Amino acid sequence: MNGLSAARNWLLRNLFSDAWSSLTTLLLGAGLCYWLPGLIDWLLLKAVFRPDAAACAAVDHAGACWGVVAEKYRLILFGRYPPVEQWRALAATVLLLSAIFAGGLRLLGRAGLLVFWALALPAFFLLMGGGLLGLAPVGADQWGGFPLTLLLATTGMLLALPLAVLVALARQASAPPLLRALCLLYVELVRGVPLISVLFLASFLLPIILPQGTSIDVLVRVLAGIVLFAAAYLSETVRGGLQAVPAGQHDAAAALGLSRWQALRWIVLPQALRAVIPSIMNSAISIFKDTSLVTVVSLYELTGSLSLALSGDAQWRSFYFEGYLFIGLIYWLGCHSLSRVGSSLERRLAVGSR
Amino acid sequence: MSGRRLRSLGLQVLLAAGLGLLLWQLVGITAANMHERGIQSGFGFLREPAGFAIGESLLPFDSADSTWWALMAGLVNTLRVALPAIVISTVLGTAIGLGRLSPNLLLRGLCKGYVETLRNVPLLLQLLAWYFVVTDLLPAASAALKIAPHLFLSKSGLSLPWFGGEGGAWFDLPVQGAMAVTGGAVLTPEYIALLFGLSLYTASYVAETVRAGIQAVPRGQRDAALALGMSRVQGFRLVLLPQALRSIIPPLTNQHLSLTKNSSLAVAIGYPDLVSIADTTLNQTGRAAECIALIMAVYLVISLFTAGTSAWLERRTGHWAQRS
Numbered sequence: 001m002n003g004l005s006a007a008r009n010w011l012l013r014n015l016f017s018d019a020w021s022s023l024t025t026l027l028l029g030a031g032l033c034y035w036l037p038g039l040i041d042w043l044l045l046k047a048v049f050r051p052d053a054a055a056c057a058a059v060d061h062a063g064a065c066w067g068v069v070a071e072k073y074r075l076i077l078f079g080r081y082p083p084v085e086q087w088r089a090l091a092a093t094v095l096l097l098s099a100i101f102a103g104g105l106r107l108l109g110r111a112g113l114l115v116f117w118a119l120a121l122p123a124f125f126l127l128m129g130g131g132l133l134g135l136a137p138v139g140a141d142q143w144g145g146f147p148l149t150l151l152l153a154t155t156g157m158l159l160a161l162p163l164a165v166l167v168a169l170a171r172q173a174s175a176p177p178l179l180r181a182l183c184l185l186y187v188e189l190v191r192g193v194p195l196i197s198v199l200f201l202a203s204f205l206l207p208i209i210l211p212q213g214t215s216i217d218v219l220v221r222v223l224a225g226i227v228l229f230a231a232a233y234l235s236e237t238v239r240g241g242l243q244a245v246p247a248g249q250h251d252a253a254a255a256l257g258l259s260r261w262q263a264l265r266w267i268v269l270p271q272a273l274r275a276v277i278p279s280i281m282n283s284a285i286s287i288f289k290d291t292s293l294v295t296v297v298s299l300y301e302l303t304g305s306l307s308l309a310l311s312g313d314a315q316w317r318s319f320y321f322e323g324y325l326f327i328g329l330i331y332w333l334g335c336h337s338l339s340r341v342g343s344s345l346e347r348r349l350a351v352g353s354r
Numbered sequence: 355m356s357g358r359r360l361r362s363l364g365l366q367v368l369l370a371a372g373l374g375l376l377l378w379q380l381v382g383i384t385a386a387n388m389h390e391r392g393i394q395s396g397f398g399f400l401r402e403p404a405g406f407a408i409g410e411s412l413l414p415f416d417s418a419d420s421t422w423w424a425l426m427a428g429l430v431n432t433l434r435v436a437l438p439a440i441v442i443s444t445v446l447g448t449a450i451g452l453g454r455l456s457p458n459l460l461l462r463g464l465c466k467g468y469v470e471t472l473r474n475v476p477l478l479l480q481l482l483a484w485y486f487v488v489t490d491l492l493p494a495a496s497a498a499l500k501i502a503p504h505l506f507l508s509k510s511g512l513s514l515p516w517f518g519g520e521g522g523a524w525f526d527l528p529v530q531g532a533m534a535v536t537g538g539a540v541l542t543p544e545y546i547a548l549l550f551g552l553s554l555y556t557a558s559y560v561a562e563t564v565r566a567g568i569q570a571v572p573r574g575q576r577d578a579a580l581a582l583g584m585s586r587v588q589g590f591r592l593v594l595l596p597q598a599l600r601s602i603i604p605p606l607t608n609q610h611l612s613l614t615k616n617s618s619l620a621v622a623i624g625y626p627d628l629v630s631i632a633d634t635t636l637n638q639t640g641r642a643a644e645c646i647a648l649i650m651a652v653y654l655v656i657s658l659f660t661a662g663t664s665a666w667l668e669r670r671t672g673h674w675a676q677r678s
Contacts, residue, residue: 014459021458028460061491178366182373192657193650194615196629200649204642208393209384285474292476296622303479318490324483328475335474 053315061318068319069326072309076327079144079305085136089147092127095120096150104341106348124151140219144300144308146330148219152291152301156226157284163227164234165269168242171235183235190232195293198225203297222294230287237279241272274349281342285335292331302327384643399639400425406634408626410542421635428631429652435548435627436614442553443613444606447560454565465561472558478619480555485547485623495534504528504538512541544625548617556613563609567602568594600668607664614656618649628652 016022046063048055051071059065069076074086081089099120102108108116128147131137143151169175170183190198202225203218210216245268253263273280295304306323310316388395404424407417411427412434453465472480489509493499498508504527506513513528516539528538541549571594579589620627629649636645 014457017457021456024456024458024461028464176362176366176369178369182369189650189654192654194618194629194653196618196621197646197649197653200633200636200642200646204636205646208387208391208642209380210387211383289474289476292478293619295478303476303482320486321483321491324479324486328479328483331476331479332471332474336470339474 056316056319064322064325065319066322068310068316068322071316072323073326075145075309076302076306076323077145079148079300079308080142081144081147082136082138082142085130085138088127088130088135088138089143089145092124093147093150095127096124096147096154100154101337101341104338104345106345140217143219145305146302148299148301149288149291152223152226152294153284153288155223156230156287156291159223159227160230160234160283160287161280163231164238165273167231167235168238169264171239172242187232187235190229191236195226195229195290196296198229199293199297201225218297219299222297222299226287226290226294229290230283233286234280234283237276237283238272240279241274241276242268244275245271277346277349278342281338281345284342285338288334288338289331302330393640395641395643397644399635399641399644404635405638408631409544409624410626421639424631424635425628425648428626428628431625431631432614432617432620432627432629435545435552435620435625436617439549439552439556439613439617440610442549443556443560443609446553447557447609448564450557451561451564451568454561455568469558469561472555473562477551477555477616478622481547481551481619481623484551485543488543488547496532498530498535500530506530506535508535509543510534510540511543512546513538514541515539542625544620544623547623548620548625548627552613552617556609556616559609559612560606563602563605564598567598567605570601571597603667604664607660607667611657611660614660615653618653 015025042063046059047066048059048063049066049070051067053067053071056065056067074083078086078089099117102116103113126132126135128143128151129138129140167183167187170179171187172180175183199222202221206216206221206224249267249271250263253267258266291301292303294301295307298304300308306320306327310320310323387393400422401420403418404421405417406424408415408424408427410431412430413423413427415423415427450465450468453461454469456462456465488511492507492509495508495510498506498510498513501507504515506528513535515525515527517524518526526537526539528535575593575597576589579593580586584592617627618629621630621633624630632645632649636642639645
């Protein structure tokens, strides 16, 4: 078969298989021909890339004003972090990102990964916070932009997963009934309310119920809210994984003389967690997206720092939409790579389950 | 009593005691803190006048009405945006989910592009962008976009024909005036942004649910339907769909519930939903605990109600599946 008839077959099969398919192709093709040139014009050909407010105003939305990103990218990416010190925020971000991908893509062995994470997390806080090794201190109230988004998502996930495993175990039939009831109450309560109300709780109510004199940073309070929220959803996922482990596995572990904890650690949990990797990755993606909500309780992560950058600036504020597209792209890249990492993790770990 | 049961009992007694102690401490500390900061407690503020105006409300409301009534107006506003958004997202999501299973590559690709784009960008960002598009990029009301006869879109919102009107007419039709569009019903920019944002975002999740549900039906079922002489449409309606619905309905109900909870993001664009009004009340009265408890209680009731309906529906669809 030559190339031409192969192409013809491909077209027939994929675009013109029957009358309906042909009609769909023609309609959609016409729509694309009509809209696409205008879109490309707006995105690229008529767009202004220089940070030149006058040029952007002259184009008057006939083309995108990417100049707003060129002008404000530091404020959008790092929020109120002191400009002179922003290399630290950048370094911290790169470090944490590489830790995440080293883990997700299995670039290091288990021991290497543990060491890397054990170094990367403290290094992140050291770089961001300073106060040691000659780094000027930067208060957590000045942290913002992408590093803050990444911090909330990563630590949120790292803390929520162990909590979720504990809650899921406490809901097993073998757990004490009172504990089981309490965990059920927690999970159903949290899953029934919006994240925003949990964030309100963390930001308004926590200061009132803690003893006088103990003031917790708003960042920590919000992080606690995110962890409690995410753990409730994750615990349902983990519980599903625990149920997927055949009862014979417990029996076999007991027959081998393993204690209940040994069986849990070496036999049950590895299989349970492996079975639900896709759901866990979906939760990670949700947490990453949900961090955008903390802007409602006045933390300037990526979404918040965009309004910080634009809302007060009369010259640039009419180009918010381009700003939204820019940070939208960052979120999209983050979510998309997380889901890719998830499927690669799933494939690699599946090798072990025979 | 066996050793293990004794240990479990002991553990529970300890747990109960610890929890009681913790609660007692918390209540004590909270009371002391509130006393010190002069915060009063109790739900008495609900009967006092709200003292703030609400941007839009189906219920008649002005600032002299009670806070309780303001929160009711907020709840009605929540339902007013959530229910239509549930319908739109389900219809659109089903269409896109079916589109992803189409033999046509172009349609399949576009539907996949839609799902991949909207699912991977935070809803809050999408809402803010929609709101900006409506309030800043659309023309002013003096030169409104005419989408269809008597359907005008501008910075001031969407004007559409509505029942009633002057002189006993059936419909009140909006017309373009010199300064603004007059007549008809107006949907505010906040409402439009929230309705569209929620619907389009949730549709991407519904699409995935529908696709997964249909793909979960074994391929042989379709072939068997065709072999029995059914047309493709008949096979889909009588064989595939009833089986797919069983696995679609539970996650679909979850999507609807998420949508309702996500409508609380209204607070970010100033649509007066329940959370937004409770937030205003919180800031005015300082009753944080009460306001947050109210929000949570209402959403819990909505969740329980939906879970109940879902269980009922599941029984119904299970019933169909057994009959067919």
